Amino acid sequence: MHSTTISREIAQPKASILDTIGDTPIIRINRLGPDHVDLFVKVEAFNPGGSIKDRFALAAIEAAEASGELKPGQTIVEATSGNTGIGLALVCAAKGYPLVVTMAESFSVERRKLMRFLGAKVVLTPAAQKGTGMLAKAEELAREHGWFLARQFENEANADMHSRTTAREIVDAFGGTGPDIWVSGFGTGGTLKGVSRVLRAECPHTRIIVAEPDNVPMLQSGIAQVRDAEGRPASHPSFRPHLMQGWSPDFIAKLAEDAVMAGAVDQYQPVSGNAALQAARDLAAKEGIFCGISSGATFAAALQVAETAPAGSKILAMLPDTGERYMTTVLFDEVGEDMSEEELEISRSTPGARFDVAAPAPAPAAAAPAPSCKPEAAAMVDDIVAEHPVVMFVLEWCEFSWSVRKLFAAAGIPYHAVELDAAVMQKDNLGGELRAALGVKAGAPTIPQIFVGGEHVGGATDTFDGFKDGSMTERLAAAGVPFDASKTTDPYGYLPSWMYPR
Numbered sequence: 001m002h003s004t005t006i007s008r009e010i011a012q013p014k015a016s017i018l019d020t021i022g023d024t025p026i027i028r029i030n031r032l033g034p035d036h037v038d039l040f041v042k043v044e045a046f047n048p049g050g051s052i053k054d055r056f057a058l059a060a061i062e063a064a065e066a067s068g069e070l071k072p073g074q075t076i077v078e079a080t081s082g083n084t085g086i087g088l089a090l091v092c093a094a095k096g097y098p099l100v101v102t103m104a105e106s107f108s109v110e111r112r113k114l115m116r117f118l119g120a121k122v123v124l125t126p127a128a129q130k131g132t133g134m135l136a137k138a139e140e141l142a143r144e145h146g147w148f149l150a151r152q153f154e155n156e157a158n159a160d161m162h163s164r165t166t167a168r169e170i171v172d173a174f175g176g177t178g179p180d181i182w183v184s185g186f187g188t189g190g191t192l193k194g195v196s197r198v199l200r201a202e203c204p205h206t207r208i209i210v211a212e213p214d215n216v217p218m219l220q221s222g223i224a225q226v227r228d229a230e231g232r233p234a235s236h237p238s239f240r241p242h243l244m245q246g247w248s249p250d251f252i253a254k255l256a257e258d259a260v261m262a263g264a265v266d267q268y269q270p271v272s273g274n275a276a277l278q279a280a281r282d283l284a285a286k287e288g289i290f291c292g293i294s295s296g297a298t299f300a301a302a303l304q305v306a307e308t309a310p311a312g313s314k315i316l317a318m319l320p321d322t323g324e325r326y327m328t329t330v331l332f333d334e335v336g337e338d339m340s341e342e343e344l345e346i347s348r349s350t351p352g353a354r355f356d357v358a359a360p361a362p363a364p365a366a367a368a369p370a371p372s373c374k375p376e377a378a379a380m381v382d383d384i385v386a387e388h389p390v391v392m393f394v395l396e397w398c399e400f401s402w403s404v405r406k407l408f409a410a411a412g413i414p415y416h417a418v419e420l421d422a423a424v425m426q427k428d429n430l431g432g433e434l435r436a437a438l439g440v441k442a443g444a445p446t447i448p449q450i451f452v453g454g455e456h457v458g459g460a461t462d463t464f465d466g467f468k469d470g471s472m473t474e475r476l477a478a479a480g481v482p483f484d485a486s487k488t489t490d491p492y493g494y495l496p497s498w499m500y501p502r
Contacts, residue, residue: 016094021047021054022165026173026316031286033303036311040179041283041299041319042170045291049083049090051321052166053152056190057087059161060150061095070148075100078150079131079138081187081246082111083321088150089118100147102137104130107245110325131249132235139232152188153253154231162194170195170316171202178203179316181309183269183302185211185247185294186219189256191318196264207266211301213242214270218252219260225252243273243330244294246320269301276300277331280323292326295319337497371445377430377437385451388416389479393438394448395421399496400460401448407464407494411487413476420447453479464491 014020024046029039044052064070075098078088085101092099099120103112106127115122123141125134135153142149152158171178178199186192192210199206212219218238226234233251242248252260259265280296283289291299295318302317309315326332339347347354385391390408394401396419408415418434425431439445442456450457452475457463466472467488476483 017048018058018091018094021058023169026170027287027289029287032282033306037306037309037313037315039302039306040314040316041289041295041302042166042316043289043291043319045295045319045322047087049087050324051083051087052191052318053080053083053087053321054090055087055161055165056084056152056155056158056188057091057150059157060152060155061088061091061097063155063157063160064148064150070097073097075145075147076150077101077138077142077145077147078152079103079134080152081107081131081249082115082325083246084150084152084188085115085120085122086111086118086325089115089120093119100141102134102141104134108325109328114325130235130239132233132251136232152190153233153249154255155190156255158188158190159194159197159255159258162191163198164194166191167195167198171198174203174314174316176202178206180205180313181207181209181302181305181315183209183211183298183305183315183317185244185298185301185318185320186256186259187246187249187253187294187320189253189259191320192264193255193259193262196259197262200262200264208264209267209269209301209305210265211269211271211298213240213244213248213297214272215240216242216248217268217270218248219256219265220268220270225257244271244276244297245292245326245329247294247297267305269304271297271300271304279303280331281334283319284323289319290323291319292321292323293329293331295321295323296331371436371440373437373440374433377433378440381434381437381441384416384418385454389453389481390415390476391418391451392416392448393418393420393434393450395419397421398447403494403496404448404450404460404463407467407488407491410494411483411485413481413483452476452481467491 024042024044026040026042029041033039047054061070061076076088076092077100078084079102082103085103088101089099100123101115101120102123102125104127105124112122123137125137138149141147170182182195182199184192196208199208210219216239218236221238223236223238225236231254235250236252239250276293276297279300280291280293283291283296283299298317298319302315306315323331348356390413392404392415394417419425420431420435438449442449444459446459448460450463455475457466457472457475463472466475468491473485
């Protein structure tokens with residue numbers, strides 16, 4: 001049985017989130033892989049942006065600041081499959097730079113949302129134009145607007161950062177001699193070039209193995225990457241679509257090409273998409289390591305290499321990112337939202353809180369007194385309703401309230417919201433008094449309650465039904481409120497998925 005010792009070092013406060021980039025852990029694999037080798041993974045999800053690309057993002061911006069190429073407040077633009085964009089968005093947020101990223105529409109939706117949540121603008125490019133299309137768009141935007149282009153696929157700051165940080169962390173973790181085998185995928189080639197040159201110089205016994213999708217053997221093909229006069233890559237003839245987002249774009253990046261030409265690669269290991277998915281799932285379920293598809297692919301390659309490696313070999317695989325940005329991809333296809341039969345069986349094993357058994361009938365209660373309220377609170381509700389064409393009385397935490405808000409925002413319906421649980425409403429129990437008055441006026445104690453043109457509509461479901469049967473359209477028209485009817489055709493679609501399964 002493996003025992004765990006948890007050590008606590010006194011951590012000093014960080015000057016900013018940027019000080020947490022790098023120094024990611026190397027973790028032993030205990031339940032996967034053959035017994036005759038020692039298998040390790042470097043988990044780059046511990047970077048604050050959740051991926052290895054945080055390293056490049058910080059390096060690119062600081063190098064450009066030092067050279068004067070990047071001016072204070074200048075917009076940064078870059079083409080990305082997502083992780084670089086997330087890293088850049090994080091660094092730009094901390095340093096105060098605007099960021100625009102270009103990304104092919106085929107990459108996962110979570111990546112777009114994460115970048116936008118971090119303050120970036122995301123410009124999508126057609127999937128048919130692949131990685132070269134999003135790269136060309138970033139260059140076009142940089143030329144047109146005078147923006148700084150980060151150039152992750154050729155920027156030497158990318159490889160230099162990995163030589164200074166990633167490689168040093170690896171060498172030092174293995175007592176200065178490095179692992180016997182280092183396994184990595186490639187995207188920009190920054191990790192490959194930066195780490196491999198340090199391993200070649202300081203740990204010449206370390207075998208460097210590069211994993212590629214088995215249907216996209218671009219590096220193994222030996223076919224040279226074609227570039228135009230300005231160095232822009234053309235789509236490589238060996239490229240085919242594959243599952244590993246962030247791995248192997250449709251061209252060989254300049255940094256990856258440099259590493260190959262320098263003799264950095266001892267062996268190529270092809271990996272199937274199914275093997276990548278299974279490896280990522282196994283790492284989660286059997287090691288507690290949550291990672292993405294490209295990480296699964298690298299680990300799958302390491303498992304294959306381990307089968308024939310000499311006994312006692314120390315093998316290290318790079319895990320580039322976390323799994324949370326793959327939630328809408330095939331990686332999570334087998335993960336259900338509803339309870340499985342096994343989970344239902346567990347639920348049935350005890351009598352309480354079950355879906356397949358009706359809850360016991362409540363004991364008869366005494367007749368409730370007629371609802372009442374203070375006259376001044378009732379007058380305040382009447383004044384608010386009369387003052388605004390569209391009013392909703394809501395609770396900040398209520399998901400039904402947020403669903404109506406989202407519907408109105410999407411349709412462009414201006415409204416006045418009275419948040420009954422807001423801090424300002426707690427003084428002298430104003431929120432409670434208004435809610436009591438609202439219950440009397442609406443005839444129901446539930447929230448939200450919506451009014452249009454001074455007339456009571458009802459709660460969330462009444463509002464959604466009103467858009468379905470056309471009565472809300474009539475109410476809004478009578479109140480002189482314009483809106484985009486095309487956004488209201490599926491009003492129940494604005495509810496959370498657990499309330500309204502799609």
